[in-house]
Amino acid sequence: MDSKKSYAEKRKKMRQIKMKISSVLFAVVFIFWGVYYLLQSDLMNLKEIVVQGNMVIQEEELIQVSKLAMNKNIFKFNLKEIQDNIKTHPYVKDTKVRRKLPRTISVEVKEREEYAIIPYMGSYIYIDDENxxxxxxESYIANDHILITGVEFKSFKTGEKIDATNNKVLKSALDILAAARMTSIFDMISEINISDEKNIRLITLNGGDIWLGEGKDPAYLMVALDEIxxxxxxxxxxxxxxxxxxxxxISVINRDTLEE
Structure with missing residues (x-):
């Protein structure tokens, strides 16, 4: 009799366990189905694009190049693909794209900064500090940015680094400008000429002509020049x-005396 009672109790417990498991599975399936339905529904359609970090690029430009489309479910966008699209804009250095539930996508950009201008065949090429x-x-505003003259082009393409035959001295020129930016003389520079790789020249706004040789140790050169x-x-x-x-x-030579 006791054995029958024990057996019945075990069966009852088993049924209870099975019912609990079934209830849990049903709840899980229901939740997954609900989430899936929610993610696929119009409730998650893109209604707002928030753009941050842009100072030069127009918000409309970024949205256009991103290829984001309004009223499309935000989970159907490939964020990596959106980021790659945005990075095709030449002024974009880096970007982060995030979903913000329920209907927003956030676009944060880090812009490239205009650093110098290179004259080329009647045009003016704007570059950043990474070349x-x-x-x-076709034109530029005088004193807007420092001119880099003497660049010997192979080719150039918007959004890519310049390919020049004198790339090495061009890099030295950019290093010099970076060092100058850490002093008070950056805003005094009008032009940097690299036509002679053995003697990089800085021209100041008041007509000063600085001969830097190959431009080795630019930090030292710019600190010394600042003092001079x-x-x-x-x-x-x-x-x-x-x-x-x-x-x-270091020699300071009167130009009039030199020309005589």
Whole structure:
């Protein structure tokens, strides 16, 4: 009798366990089905695109190049593909795209900054500090950006780095400008000429001509030049050539005397 009772209790417990498992499975299936339905429904359709970090690029430009389409379910977008689309814009250095439930996609961009201008066959090529071409224009505003002259082109394409025959000296010029930017003289530079790879030249806005040789140790050169220019400014000395081609030997030459 006890054995029959024990057996019945076991069967009852088994039924209870099975019912609980079935209930849990049903709840899980119901939840998954509900989530799937929600994710596929119009409730998740894109209604708003939030763009952040853009200072130069128009918001409409970014949305257009991203190929985001309104009223499409936000989970049907491939975020990696959207990011790659946005990065095709020459002024975009990096981007992050995120979904924000229920109907928003956030686009955050880091822009490339116009750094210098390279004259080329009647046009002006704007580049950033990594030598990436941002745009080509038929004109430029005087004193807007530093000119880099003497670049010998192989080819260039918007959104890509310039391919020049004198790439090495072009890189040296960009390193010099980066070092100059850490001092007070960056805004005093009008032009950097690299036509002679053995003697990179800086031209200042007031007519100063600085000979930098191959431009080795740009940080030292710019700190030393900063001190020299401040000294010349306080003495109101202009129209000079500053020869910094030789280590430890800096000469300031009056241009008029040199021309005589």
């Amino acid at each position: 990436v071409v941002l745009k080509a224009s 220019l401040v000294n010349l400014y306080t003495k109101n000395i202009k129209n000079v050539i500053i020869d910094m081609r030789f280590d430890g030997n």
